[in-house]
Amino acid sequence: MTRQQVLDLYFMDARCKxxxxxxxxxxxxxxxxxxxxxxxxxxEALPLLQSVQQDKAKAVLLxxxxxxxxxxxxxxxxxxxxxxxxAPL
Amino acid sequence: xxxxxxxxxxxxxTTSDYEAMRLAGCEAVCEPAFWAGFxxxxxxxxxxxxxxxxxxxxxRAAKFGLPHFCWLCINPKESEDMVLxxxxxxxxxxxxxxxxxxxxxxxxxNKNTRNExxxxxxxxxxxxxxxxxxxxHTPHLEDKLKGTKLILDLxxxxxxIQPGRVIIDHVEEHTVSLxxxxxxxxxxxxxxxxxxxxxxxxxxxxxxxMQNIWLNCACDWGRSEPLAVPQxxxxxRRRGHSAKAVDDLIYGNPLRFLSQSPRFxxx
Numbered sequence: 001m002t003r004q005q006v007l008d009l010y011f012m013d014a015r016c017k018x019x020x021x022x023x024x025x026x027x028x029x030x031x032x033x034x035x036x037x038x039x040x041x042x043x044e045a046l047p048l049l050q051s052v053q054q055d056k057a058k059a060v061l062l063x064x065x066x067x068x069x070x071x072x073x074x075x076x077x078x079x080x081x082x083x084x085x086x087a088p089l
Numbered sequence: 090x091x092x093x094x095x096x097x098x099x100x101x102x103t104t105s106d107y108e109a110m111r112l113a114g115c116e117a118v119c120e121p122a123f124w125a126g127f128x129x130x131x132x133x134x135x136x137x138x139x140x141x142x143x144x145x146x147x148x149r150a151a152k153f154g155l156p157h158f159c160w161l162c163i164n165p166k167e168s169e170d171m172v173l174x175x176x177x178x179x180x181x182x183x184x185x186x187x188x189x190x191x192x193x194x195x196x197x198x199n200k201n202t203r204n205e206x207x208x209x210x211x212x213x214x215x216x217x218x219x220x221x222x223x224x225x226h227t228p229h230l231e232d233k234l235k236g237t238k239l240i241l242d243l244x245x246x247x248x249x250i251q252p253g254r255v256i257i258d259h260v261e262e263h264t265v266s267l268x269x270x271x272x273x274x275x276x277x278x279x280x281x282x283x284x285x286x287x288x289x290x291x292x293x294x295x296x297x298x299m300q301n302i303w304l305n306c307a308c309d310w311g312r313s314e315p316l317a318v319p320q321x322x323x324x325x326r327r328r329g330h331s332a333k334a335v336d337d338l339i340y341g342n343p344l345r346f347l348s349q350s351p352r353f354x355x356x
């Protein structure tokens with residue numbers, strides 16, 4: 001596809017998701033209490049979108065991933081939350 | 090359009106979903122053993138589940154002319170309990186001769202623990218001893234990268250394992266090359282929120298090539314879409330991919346991998 005065709009197919013969808021993200025940040029910021037590591041993880045990922053390099057989706061996924069290599073001694077639970085909270089204390 | 094759904098948890102779906110998949114062109118459905126959403130209290134629960142996968146579910150699918158196949162294991166979410174896991178592992182050989190069993194899966198990791206790794210290694214050994222295909226689940230979200238690396242290390246450490254007989258599922262942009270470059274097959278799972286959307290799946294296929302990749306919906310009891318594979322086929326056509334390219338990806342590729350099992354036969 002040409003760049004124009006990609007824009008024709010996907011611009012409105014990307015615009016919608018961009019505004020949803022902006023509205024999410026507004027919603028979090030006007031709410032009370034402390035944020036946890038997930039908000040910081042999103043803020044750290046946002047500048048990656050400005051890169052002129054390819055692989056922006058990969059870079060965002062890597063920024064949200066556990067970068068360690070050692071297996072855990074035991075499972076802290078069953079679920080995943082979408083961002084790495086950092087090394088256990 | 091025709092396609093094979095290589096990964097769907099149909100025990101969690103309604104009979105109407107079988108009908109919708111068939112109407113959309115599904116030629117066969119394959120169901121890996123997985124977590125029920127709760128921990129089973131004993132190996133007896135798994136015995137019943139394996140009977141459901143090998144007896145009841147094929148009959149339900151057959152009502153719509155849909156061949157049903159399955160994979161057997163204890164999933165990583167329940168393998169933290171190693172006593173239970175080993176009791177379930179001991180059950181599996183008794184089911185491997187059933188006519189719709191394709192191999193061992195979906196094994197893998199969830200939270201990347203030592204116990205999960207130990208049980209994964211025992212599943213790999215079981216598959217090697219019984220010459221079974223392997224379907225691997227990679228962890229969710231922030232755990233996927235680390236888990237994929239640990240899984241690859243374990244598979245590559247066993248000289249009996251042929252990468253071409255192993256599919257590593259739920260790859261995303263940060264893991265797809267790790268899997269393909271090591272010679273394994275890669276599965277892209279289509280989910281509304283986590284894993285991949287149709288657009289991202291097509292992006293990955295366009296960049297990584299169509300060789301040794303399959304698409305699947307992995308529909309289950311959570312938010313998921315049983316028609317995600319044909320929806321992604323539509324996404325490919327919107328981008329100008331040919332009907333043959335679509336057929337190669339959603340029918341030819343799973344057919345090529347799954348036909349390594351003598352039990353996978355469709356008309």
